[in-house]
Amino acid sequence: MGKESPKRKEFKCTKMLREVMAKHFYELDEAAKTGSKKIAWCTSVGPAELLRGMGFLVYFPENHGAMLGASRMASELIPFANAIGYSPDICSYLTSDIGSFLRKKTPLQKAYNIESVPRPDVLVFNTNQCRDVYDWFSWYGREFGVPVVGVFTHRNIGEIKDYHIKDISKQIQDLIPALEEVSGERFDMDRFKEAVRLSKRTSELWRQCLESASAVPSPWTFFDATIHMGPAVVARGTQEAVDYYEVLLAELNERIEKGIGAIDGERYRLYWEGMPIWGKLRALSTQFAELRTCIVASTYCNSWIFDQLDPDDPFDSMAVAYTELFIVRDEIYKEKYIKDCVEFFQCDGIIFHDAKTCPNNSNSRYGMPLRFSEQYNIPTIVINGDLNDLRCYSEEQAKTNIEAFIEQLQERERRSSTVV
Numbered sequence: 001m002g003k004e005s006p007k008r009k010e011f012k013c014t015k016m017l018r019e020v021m022a023k024h025f026y027e028l029d030e031a032a033k034t035g036s037k038k039i040a041w042c043t044s045v046g047p048a049e050l051l052r053g054m055g056f057l058v059y060f061p062e063n064h065g066a067m068l069g070a071s072r073m074a075s076e077l078i079p080f081a082n083a084i085g086y087s088p089d090i091c092s093y094l095t096s097d098i099g100s101f102l103r104k105k106t107p108l109q110k111a112y113n114i115e116s117v118p119r120p121d122v123l124v125f126n127t128n129q130c131r132d133v134y135d136w137f138s139w140y141g142r143e144f145g146v147p148v149v150g151v152f153t154h155r156n157i158g159e160i161k162d163y164h165i166k167d168i169s170k171q172i173q174d175l176i177p178a179l180e181e182v183s184g185e186r187f188d189m190d191r192f193k194e195a196v197r198l199s200k201r202t203s204e205l206w207r208q209c210l211e212s213a214s215a216v217p218s219p220w221t222f223f224d225a226t227i228h229m230g231p232a233v234v235a236r237g238t239q240e241a242v243d244y245y246e247v248l249l250a251e252l253n254e255r256i257e258k259g260i261g262a263i264d265g266e267r268y269r270l271y272w273e274g275m276p277i278w279g280k281l282r283a284l285s286t287q288f289a290e291l292r293t294c295i296v297a298s299t300y301c302n303s304w305i306f307d308q309l310d311p312d313d314p315f316d317s318m319a320v321a322y323t324e325l326f327i328v329r330d331e332i333y334k335e336k337y338i339k340d341c342v343e344f345f346q347c348d349g350i351i352f353h354d355a356k357t358c359p360n361n362s363n364s365r366y367g368m369p370l371r372f373s374e375q376y377n378i379p380t381i382v383i384n385g386d387l388n389d390l391r392c393y394s395e396e397q398a399k400t401n402i403e404a405f406i407e408q409l410q411e412r413e414r415r416s417s418t419v420v
């Protein structure tokens, strides 16, 4: 099976993607140099709409963390954060990002000729994803001597209750005085609602893009989506992000209409649960393509769908959107969520990535893979690795395990055709 190496099919809109991402970084760099606009750093699922609505340019350190991983600079930089007391066992976005700052080395230099990440005027977090983001931002707060404010969220939520929403909504509103003090401007409700509207529209389009992978063959893979999700993370709440996803969605639909699959001869479809292994995306993408296997969906890429946002009820709807997130929920909710996705995207199995430094986004540690195979008859595999720290990842072992998993799917297919 799969002797020749299939080529990844590029999207025509990749050029536009690069332009959107470049504009994002050049604007921040310009503002940091000239002071023309205030800059807020924000966690990836933090209250970005409020910040945009209050006129801040928004920078996302986790996006920088992913760039450090994808450029494979992370493993070299992590030890510098370890040396100042940040453990190798905690989030490797955090350790590689702080290491990058300490060493004054960033992938922005090569990609955009930008010397350093933009200096923040304020750092704004939401602990909905983990506590690490708070510690991460607190380090920079001390380093730059700027305020660190944010939302402390509920965790392991089953059913979302009114009191969850009221609490988070109030915490978001309580950020306003501190942000006004930094921005020097009064909060403007209309501008905020407009940011929420644009963010909602971005999310609706991003959802449609992701759901297009339910087509058989799928027009794109998880590996494509990890690249094209950039604007959903860094530019949600802007017209640029909306424009970009309209174009991407049209291209995905065009592929579906023409029957063009991302993987020629798509044979198996899988669900990816957990963080990407940023430094090995290309190698994994090639291996799966050779195995005629398309990873059609993932919890990770779905994490930037916030279509519960409502410009007519901006605070409460933000509270809902940022509390309904998969990562905030309990094990029962997560299991059902993944099962529904597996059915919707017609997956043959699930890959669980157990990321050593991110227990928050690793769901294989409390029996879930076994429950999927035993209760639902859905084959699963667990790959040990990490989002950024490649010292935690054995490529050879992962490769062998993936091959064995696909053989298991083949065997299963053979058995079921014999039974028929």
Ligand code: SF4
Binding pocket: 062, 091, 092, 093, 094, 129, 130, 131, 132, 133, 275, 357, 358, 359, 360, 361, 387
């Ligand atoms: S969720 Fe995981 S990867 Fe993301 S910031 Fe938290 S620990 Fe790091």
